Amino acid sequence: MQLNSYDKNGITVIGIEGRLDSSCASMLKTKFKELSAKQNNFVLDLSKMDYIDSTGLGAIVSCLKVVSEASGDVKLACLKDKPRMIFEITRAYKIFDIFDDLGAAVESFIQ
């Protein structure tokens, strides 16, 4: 898995590329911890994420938990077909706002 992060209109975007699973979920948590020291609102760009398992889900949930305590949020954008199915199967959409478009996800914070 590879991670990259950048600022878009004052919101931090984290791009996840590859598989987010038990072998690398801790990387996301570590990266997020560093970034959340300065920012509370994030969009995860999942346009290149191929697969997610329960450990990967747990890592994203932990990100949400961290910023929620500071009244921030983590939104998800551009799920590919397979992870989208996984989110639907696991009903993870119940706690995450999911957008088809990265711009719309960022916009939703500003509005």
Added chain:
Amino acid sequence: MDNISLLAIDDERFNLLLLEEALKSEEISVTTCTSADKGIELIKANDYDVLLLDVIMPGIDGFELRKIIRESRPHLPIIYLTAIVDTIDNSLIEKISQDKLTYYMRKPFIRDDLVKMIRSTVAKRRTEEQTKELYTGIMEDLALAAEVQRLLIPDWVILNDDVIVSSIYEPSQKISGDMFDMIPLASGKYFFFIGDIAGHGVQAALYMSAIQSVLKMIIGMGNWEITTHEVLSRLNWVFCTELGQEKYMTCMVGIFDFANNELEFFNAGHPNLAVFNPATDTVELLNPGSKGGIPVGWDRYYEYKEEDVIKYKFSDDSIFFMTTDGTFEISNSNDQMLGFDKMIQLLDSLVHDQDSAIIPYRVREALPQMGYSVANDDMTIITVKKIVSDQAGSGRKYWLTHPMVQDVNKLCADCEKYVADYTGNAELSVKVELILGEFLNNIVMHGLENSQQSRPGILVQIKVSDKDVTIKILDKGKKWSFNTSPVPPSEDIWNKDEQFATSGRGMTIIRSIASEISRNRYKDLNETVFKIRRQQG
């Protein structure tokens, strides 16, 4: 004898002086003290070989002191020096003999007798400790030898494009005199060997390791047309000339040709090969006329002849069974053995409902349930079944993975592709991948403790029918129970109280996807089956 370190505790300085003088030239270094408290301190801080104690001391008697000493030094020999003549009811002797490592000597003592007692007490204690260390060392070496031996025999399951072989291998002591192997030759042909050295334990295991090396050397030697009787003749010669004639070995060797569904084998005094024949729907013995030769090692000049080779044409669904005699020689509390015929009956009853891979484990699990739990010898049970090619067409396929995360992830992706290609249903295939990923990673991370990196393998089977997809997982992980009830669609796995839980969702996700889950354990093999209903229409 090495120097002896001794502590003497007595409230009378006179007695201590006598002891120091009596023992000073005897390579015994003597430490003395006059109080029990000081004595206890000294004992905790030093490693004495023996203690001399007075029975009567102010404040605490010698037996109470012994009790305190035993808390930190359970194996320290104690010699009571006492002037007391025993009471009428012998209570003094009784109290002394309550502790195995307590002795006594009358005061005033005879110097030579005291020295002799000190020396013999310490010598006995040191011998016991050395024996215990030696025993512990031997047991550790045996455990290591067993690990090494395990690496020399195939993993519990072998799977490739031609064959699936499942085995249970159980030494009667830590290591075994049984051996089996399956050596690829060329183009769908495999040489198999199953053998049993007479006796068991370390010597038998060493013989077996040597045989394995010799066999591989014989098979690998040059470009000769390998035949079963010729291999046996060569093996017999080496066994008799190089390994000595104290032992012998029953064995069976054969060549499976899975391309042409042909088997040829040679029995050298070994239990018969049995086969499930789909045409008759029964398990049959393949050598009812008892063709074959004598065990290896009896006669160096014995020639194993081609006329004793047995040839058999089998079908795609045939299942072969091999065993060593320890399996059917297991006995019950009345000393009655299971017997070969009853073992065949057991196989016959299992073969119709079970995958070949699980049969050895179901048989082994059944034996104590039937009352047969006295194992007198090493036990080995093997099944061999052809893998039918073009598994995609049959809707049924096996995979074998090493218990490592990267291999597991690759297997899950392969299974997902298989189901997607077979059914054209992307959501169904993702569900398969999700269940497998969650479950297999659980096994790898929590279920397999202290295992070698590449073993034991985890076997996965997928069967696709019109109604459902069945995923069966066989693993050698630890015994682990979990709730197998499916989570109904209405149940919220993101309920408010646990919304932010960052772990523990894996099994809940599995239970929310699978319409049925079952879990069994046969001997040390876990069988877990998940069914995913296919949506109709």
